[in-house]
Amino acid sequence: MNGWTGKILRVDLTRGTTSVETPGPELLRQWIGGRGLAGHYLDPFIHLPWDHPDMPLCLFAGPLTGTVAPSAGRACLASRSPLTGGFFDAQAGGRLGAQLKKAGFDGVVLTGRADKPVGLKIVDGGCALEDASGLTGLNRSRLLTALRWDGAVAATGPAAEHGARMASVWVDGRHGFQRGGLGLGWAAKNLKYVAVKGTGRVAVADPAGLKAAREDILRLTAASPYLSGGHGLSRFGSCALYDLMDARSMMPTRNFRASRFAPAPQCNAVQLARRFESAPHGCRGCHIRCGRVAADGRTLPDLDALSHFTALLDVADLDFAVQANALCLELGLDPVSTASTLACEAELNGAGPDPARFLAAIGDLGSGGRPDLAQGAAALASSLGHPESAMTVKGLELPAQDPRGAYGLALASAVSPRGGCHLGALPMSHEVLRKPVATDRFSFLGKARIIALAENAGAVGDSLVICRNLFYAASLEEYGHAFEAVTGLGGAAELFARAGERIRYRECLMNARLGFNATDDDLPERLFVAPGAVGTEPGVRPIPREAFLEARGRYYAVRGLDAQGLPTLEKARELDLLESYRRFKPEGPAGVAEGGEGGHA
Amino acid sequence: MLEELEIYARKLAAAGLCEPGAPVLGFLDDRLAFNRETPENAVLAGVFGRMGINSLLWLPLGEPYATIVDFLAGRSGGAILPRDCETRTFLHDLPVVDSFDAATLAEALSRRKSVIVRGRGVLAHGAVSPEQAFVSASSVCFACFVKFFSDYLALKREGRSDPAYEAAFHTAKSLLAPPRTVAPELAEGPFETREQALAAMDAAGKATVGLGLVDSFFGNISCNLDGVLLISQTGSSLDELPDCVDPCPLDGSSCAGLTASSELTAHQAIVALTGAGVILHGHPRFAVILSMDCDAAGCPDSARCHVDCSRPRFLGERGILAEIPVVPGEVGTGPRGLVNTLPPAMLGRRGAVVLGHGLFATGRTGFREAFDTLLTVENACREEYFRRVESFGG
Numbered sequence A: 001m002n003g004w005t006g007k008i009l010r011v012d013l014t015r016g017t018t019s020v021e022t023p024g025p026e027l028l029r030q031w032i033g034g035r036g037l038a039g040h041y042l043d044p045f046i047h048l049p050w051d052h053p054d055m056p057l058c059l060f061a062g063p064l065t066g067t068v069a070p071s072a073g074r075a076c077l078a079s080r081s082p083l084t085g086g087f088f089d090a091q092a093g094g095r096l097g098a099q100l101k102k103a104g105f106d107g108v109v110l111t112g113r114a115d116k117p118v119g120l121k122i123v124d125g126g127c128a129l130e131d132a133s134g135l136t137g138l139n140r141s142r143l144l145t146a147l148r149w150d151g152a153v154a155a156t157g158p159a160a161e162h163g164a165r166m167a168s169v170w171v172d173g174r175h176g177f178q179r180g181g182l183g184l185g186w187a188a189k190n191l192k193y194v195a196v197k198g199t200g201r202v203a204v205a206d207p208a209g210l211k212a213a214r215e216d217i218l219r220l221t222a223a224s225p226y227l228s229g230g231h232g233l234s235r236f237g238s239c240a241l242y243d244l245m246d247a248r249s250m251m252p253t254r255n256f257r258a259s260r261f262a263p264a265p266q267c268n269a270v271q272l273a274r275r276f277e278s279a280p281h282g283c284r285g286c287h288i289r290c291g292r293v294a295a296d297g298r299t300l301p302d303l304d305a306l307s308h309f310t311a312l313l314d315v316a317d318l319d320f321a322v323q324a325n326a327l328c329l330e331l332g333l334d335p336v337s338t339a340s341t342l343a344c345e346a347e348l349n350g351a352g353p354d355p356a357r358f359l360a361a362i363g364d365l366g367s368g369g370r371p372d373l374a375q376g377a378a379a380l381a382s383s384l385g386h387p388e389s390a391m392t393v394k395g396l397e398l399p400a401q402d403p404r405g406a407y408g409l410a411l412a413s414a415v416s417p418r419g420g421c422h423l424g425a426l427p428m429s430h431e432v433l434r435k436p437v438a439t440d441r442f443s444f445l446g447k448a449r450i451i452a453l454a455e456n457a458g459a460v461g462d463s464l465v466i467c468r469n470l471f472y473a474a475s476l477e478e479y480g481h482a483f484e485a486v487t488g489l490g491g492a493a494e495l496f497a498r499a500g501e502r503i504r505y506r507e508c509l510m511n512a513r514l515g516f517n518a519t520d521d522d523l524p525e526r527l528f529v530a531p532g533a534v535g536t537e538p539g540v541r542p543i544p545r546e547a548f549l550e551a552r553g554r555y556y557a558v559r560g561l562d563a564q565g566l567p568t569l570e571k572a573r574e575l576d577l578l579e580s581y582r583r584f585k586p587e588g589p590a591g592v593a594e595g596g597e598g599g600h601a
Numbered sequence B: 001m002l003e004e005l006e007i008y009a010r011k012l013a014a015a016g017l018c019e020p021g022a023p024v025l026g027f028l029d030d031r032l033a034f035n036r037e038t039p040e041n042a043v044l045a046g047v048f049g050r051m052g053i054n055s056l057l058w059l060p061l062g063e064p065y066a067t068i069v070d071f072l073a074g075r076s077g078g079a080i081l082p083r084d085c086e087t088r089t090f091l092h093d094l095p096v097v098d099s100f101d102a103a104t105l106a107e108a109l110s111r112r113k114s115v116i117v118r119g120r121g122v123l124a125h126g127a128v129s130p131e132q133a134f135v136s137a138s139s140v141c142f143a144c145f146v147k148f149f150s151d152y153l154a155l156k157r158e159g160r161s162d163p164a165y166e167a168a169f170h171t172a173k174s175l176l177a178p179p180r181t182v183a184p185e186l187a188e189g190p191f192e193t194r195e196q197a198l199a200a201m202d203a204a205g206k207a208t209v210g211l212g213l214v215d216s217f218f219g220n221i222s223c224n225l226d227g228v229l230l231i232s233q234t235g236s237s238l239d240e241l242p243d244c245v246d247p248c249p250l251d252g253s254s255c256a257g258l259t260a261s262s263e264l265t266a267h268q269a270i271v272a273l274t275g276a277g278v279i280l281h282g283h284p285r286f287a288v289i290l291s292m293d294c295d296a297a298g299c300p301d302s303a304r305c306h307v308d309c310s311r312p313r314f315l316g317e318r319g320i321l322a323e324i325p326v327v328p329g330e331v332g333t334g335p336r337g338l339v340n341t342l343p344p345a346m347l348g349r350r351g352a353v354v355l356g357h358g359l360f361a362t363g364r365t366g367f368r369e370a371f372d373t374l375l376t377v378e379n380a381c382r383e384e385y386f387r388r389v390e391s392f393g394g
């Protein structure tokens, strides 16, 4: 088989057993890999509590992972999120994805619960579970030192061990599955780390075709101001966007009570680079290298972390931002959710910006000292009687782009299956970065279909496990050629079109089964009633509620959901997703059971 | 949205790519709408039904594009390989089909951003906005124009005979619009305020589009005002510049130029190296065509001139053409990017051409000088092009 290894490692942590599954080529072709394949393994179990032993943790690469396809060396982790309660997938860089493929596996599905902390080591087709009791309580640096592993490693930190719902899984020291609290899912299984080493090669059907596709992609990235321009990612890392967010009045400030941060010019990417003498680093197989490392070795914050640790907390202090970010990474915390929870707490307690207090609170999250914060902003705000102060969607804290400043972004954040996240549809690309063409950011016109189509494309990109940044320049057109060259299969465009919609719709089915509906596809009330920036140019007004609801209704129509945002039998049948539909509605109308998986409407 | 569709239809006609009123534009959100009712709409609706897109542009070509595109399509073997840099970068190749039916068109469009229907026109799509389709279709016209005249000159240079090509060439030549020679009045500078500079940029941009010196209405323009480079945004139309200019401090204190033209770094380097006050970059067709004409028979780099040409070259041997160097360089800032090759070539000169891409012209204080270079070079290139063709036997 080309591209895929055709093997998935199954690990039962309760029994301490492992086995190798060989999904047929049709299953791999249908769901591609990454997010798509993970969804396939999660769908039957998604109704279980996130910490149920039978809830799978799915770690997957994609068919292009481990080849020379640009920025395809990443890995996907998916499960039910402790923070949102819904289906959740996250991507991480580093070497994990490529090493997994080279070790002979397309993915790992972990179930069960070990009776003591364990680590999973995978080396060239073999694997072993090891006692990791001696590693509990270690932060990232100490764990890496203790492990002495020269392959790829993913692990949780003390925050997960102490029940933080914003716990992350870090990868290879500087990368991580940051969002959605998936680290807590690992801790619930008593899984401390997964270490992988592989020396095999990923078979490529047409190396010359792959080289040509790669050159097409590299030419496009070189022509992209955002990725490769003098102010772009390659030069300044993702914090390059910091100035633009401020210039567009889209920088969430003081827990979204404003969208412009006056001291932004002192905290931007240029200042960060100067002050910390940063050097670039990146994921395996990526020429963009958007990460930044300080001269003292600390990983510097990315855009979301920098913005939230400055503007959102109202602290114009780069030293603090870098320290807070580094602490989060050491303890295994998602910096975005952590900062947002701190901002929410500061607002509700009426406390002013106090860097020392913030740092202490982050430290406490690593030792179980702040159970109030550990549940995330939504739970915290509810417990204090002010749910409206949590700037979350479906329980996930919003990142550093204010939806009041771009309405496609608002819609994408509201309907995302992950919660407060717009990465699945990349609306920033056209609403802010003008690619492939600019759209009017203060209009919902056409946005319903744009978002739905982009979500479908994003679902394919996440299943190929391509870095989302690449889609600011290239598209599935170019990656389709790479896919065909790697796998030797034809018809990528048709396959992607169908797979993207099916993968995304199955997530609608999974979340609907968990009780999510239109009520959850919504933004915090503040964004509809309070302006972001007044008296500045450009002004950012509250999102017009009626227009938002109309656009969401149009999105539901395009997506094939009913007015409540719930999946329909008709659409499920059209997409051959009747088995998933039956799980959502076991008592569904007559004919569902007999409809079979092949019927088109 | 219907009004927006009509704007693109009018722009295509104004650029001479089609007859007024000919383009059909469709847009789909939760409902499908066309700018007008035509017999083609049913097929286009079928394409929408088969693809994850929200926009389609059906462009029946006007002359000389119809002659040019049909000739190239007839010999394409299924896809036209463009020779100019931008089209190679963004469209890769231009698929050709014979049949105007939804299944054939959707199949071709699922692999590329546009498709040429032999003898009928160009179909292009977008998944974000009709502007994507507009840009792709106009790029197809530009790419075919450049390839048609460029390949013909190469044919003649090699002394080969091709009666069908010769016939098509003479038809297309006879259908070319006459050259524009009168430059509009543009502000001389220096500019005291940002408003003055922006107004001058706006006027220069509109003139560049109006005189057909840029394809797809793109290109870029900048003005150094007290250490802040005002530069057109990426993907902006030069005839719609207000609100599409980014102020980028030349001291590097901000990344706000993230949405600026992909040539921002090249503009900055030119300003730093030459002291230019303004830069105007267009894609004048005959300058692009002439930049690709080379007499180095058997050159080992001939397949990759646009990145590998190492020969110091000029557009011509006489007059203004002898003042304008031709340099290789890909779009953007990659290792083979024009950011590395262009700025040094501009030193001490009023302009330079990036091979197969376009002309960059500078002015000390205002746009009159830069625009004059753009127009004069293009007209001289046009004249020189036909002179060279004649010299090889016509």
Ligand code: SF4
Binding pocket: A071, A093, A281, A282, A283, A286, A287, A288, A289, A290, A291, A467, A468, A469, A470
């Ligand atoms: S762009 Fe950045 S995040 Fe994406 S693969 Fe490259 S280095 Fe990693």
